[in-house]
Amino acid sequence: MSREPPDATIQRMQVRLLAFASAAQAIGTGSCDWQLPGELSVRELRQRLAVDFPALAPLLPRLAIAVEGTVANPAAVVREGAEIALLPPVSGG
Amino acid sequence: MSREPPDATIQRMQVRLLAFASAAQAIGTGSCDWQLPGELSVRELRQRLAVDFPALAPLLPRLAIAVEGTVANPAAVVREGAEIALLPPVSGG
Amino acid sequence: MRTGLVELPLDIPALLAAVADPACGAQAIFVGTVRDRNEPEGGREVVAIEYSAYTVMAEKVLERIATELEAAAPDLRVALCHRIGRLAVGEASIAIVAASPRRDAALGAIRAALERVKSEAPIWKREIYADGGARWREDEPLAPPTLDDGTGSS
């Protein structure tokens, strides 16, 4: 799904993207593979989400992003094969 | 059980006395009839308890007295046939 | 049964059913059981507790506690039962259930009901110890009802 032009200096990678609740509804699926241009921070990943999944844009400000099952800080690094989860505000209980 | 001398000017009466927990243990029974010289206040009844049931004396300061199923104030009046209950501090729960 | 003294084991599902209401999303329950020591910090080893009560008054008090708590909070429902007789370690002596649309109301109600039962209900426990001894616990002096309403509420 990446729209990057081919570039030999960038190590392309794939992550597993999970989406829940309204985020799943917005992108039309609960899980998919997602091509990224290479290792990037969660902050950068958030920016790419808005580009690759425009329907997520209105949800992004309230969306938490988990990497490998833990909510990640913006500076955390996302690596090849990571499980990325899009977590809207929760409502369990 | 009353130790009053016979006196035509006093209307003798009987009440039902119930005792619980350490109070029952002290007087040796959970219930008995109790002869009183006539209507009296709960304050006066408390004084008579110490006379008629000396074993209660050490318990009396912490004993609540219920008349007809409600803890009574010292000024309340006890009448013929009343159910009087001796209630040590409680420990339900 | 919404409130009462019982001689058989407490039936918590029945108490939950007694307060069930489709408008209530929060149910809070307190269950008191017989501990194997007579103080939270330890104390003497207990093998059983004998609970006794001034039955007619205790049942009035339990009912009054439930009624007054319900009157103080909208849509709150309260049920509570106390067991009497001899209970072994681990057996439940009291169960209090509250249901409300609001979790704070339900949680607050079971705490308030428990404190009121402990201080207002004429119920006594006699601890039976592993060493063969026994002792009445008499912790909370009963107070007369407040003068202005005559109901005994505080």
Place this chain on the structure above:
Amino acid sequence: MRTGLVELPLDIPALLAAVADPACGAQAIFVGTVRDRNEPEGGREVVAIEYSAYTVMAEKVLERIATELEAAAPDLRVALCHRIGRLAVGEASIAIVAASPRRDAALGAIRAALERVKSEAPIWKREIYADGGARWREDEPLAPPTLDDGTGSS
């Protein structure tokens, strides 16, 4: 099971059994059920709620909540389960049980566990209304774990 997500009806006696301890005289329980209205004050009529979860993370969070609460209070034992799937009005979505020698510890623990589940567990409800509509409830933004311990505790 001490903590977890379940698809079958919540088994409260089993949770009580999971925390039973002869040293604990106080058991507190919270049970959340599906209300027939989507707000405590009323709101829209609800016929069912569909609960979904990020299962692997939610189970870690539930276990962490129980473990951290137990670590913070001596002799406290905590069990909690959340149901997922479609639940009708009146069905239980969450059950939290705490046992302690001290009633305040048990009562405080179920309240704290509930607040933490509501704000930390990746679980969502979708309300299904009597009028045919449906809506995701998304009330509590998830925060990253605190930086110093990396466990997500607060």
